[in-house]
Amino acid sequence: MAQNAKPDKRRRILDAAVEVFAQNGFYNSKVSQIARAASVADGTIYLYFKSKEDILLSVFVDSMDEIIGRQLDALQGVVGAIDQLSTFIRVHFQSVGQSSALAEVITVELRQSAKFMRNTDMSAFGRYLAIIARIIGDGQDEGVFVRDLNNRRVARMLFGALDELALEWAMGQRLTSLDEACAQTLRVFVQGLLPRA
């Protein structure tokens, strides 16, 4: 990950945490390893984060905030549900493709940890799903997509497909490019949502 001339210390800790978590897994990672990788003192970490769990959650929330922002920017001005869905899928894979370590932390570590963080704020994930559900719902209202599908269910299904292809890519089984994954997901889901001819 690129380091700015004067990188924000919180940001530097989070970037280091992504690398450490991806390499060792969340449970085997130590706060002291993150401190070393970020070139800060152990105690400095606790000025920014309560715990290792808090670091993982912050990696996730920050990343989701960024990708949600990117999605909303990209979707602005895109007309029609099919083109919106296409944009969403492309931006998802582009975001994932920027860092396989980050993709691994989000697809693997977070899933494992989510059950231990049921009381914490996982609403970023909900907001992300809501964007997909909104696009599909708009398409249904426009009469472009079939109405007898539950848009929230399909949103979750599409997220699962995207996440699995991202996982395959992040875990180094790069049998395909993210471009191919993008084109094929779009092909299946757009046609899958059209009314029967």
Added chain:
Amino acid sequence: MAQNAKPDKRRRILDAAVEVFAQNGFYNSKVSQIARAASVADGTIYLYFKSKEDILLSVFVDSMDEIIGRQLDALQGVVGAIDQLSTFIRVHFQSVGQSSALAEVITVELRQSAKFMRNTDMSAFGRYLAIIARIIGDGQDEGVFVRDLNNRRVARMLFGALDELALEWAMGQRLTSLDEACAQTLRVFVQGLLPRA
């Protein structure tokens, strides 16, 4: 894996492990907790399994063997790729629906642990994906499904969708029934694979 005289005890340990892993997570679970839940002595566990990792892997391999057997039985005699895909999706959700603890262990714990078990035998997952890929490939050969899709990529995509809906269900967010998830997944993927009208 030690395969010894008393399969009932081995089975009992694995069933207990599923409950313990689902409740505490793999990393926070202790072999002694599994022993207690299975009503066996701690040392007995090591007659059957090398380690906690070996138990998790055995839970997975046994479960995959069982569901693969169930899929192959169910698919036998089903004619045509669309009906085969329909059968596969139904059997997947039926299998998941038998135990939310098992579903949770497979969808959450295994994903986390897979990266630490890269050298161990994960071929059961590959065999499961291969069944989906074979059905789609057959459909392409029959001219029922569109040819310009990579059947292995779509297999992974479909698995991701199934897995995400199963995860949602297993984690207790039962906003939908598995029956609805089944019908909607089938609707999206079958039509998504048809040639354009």
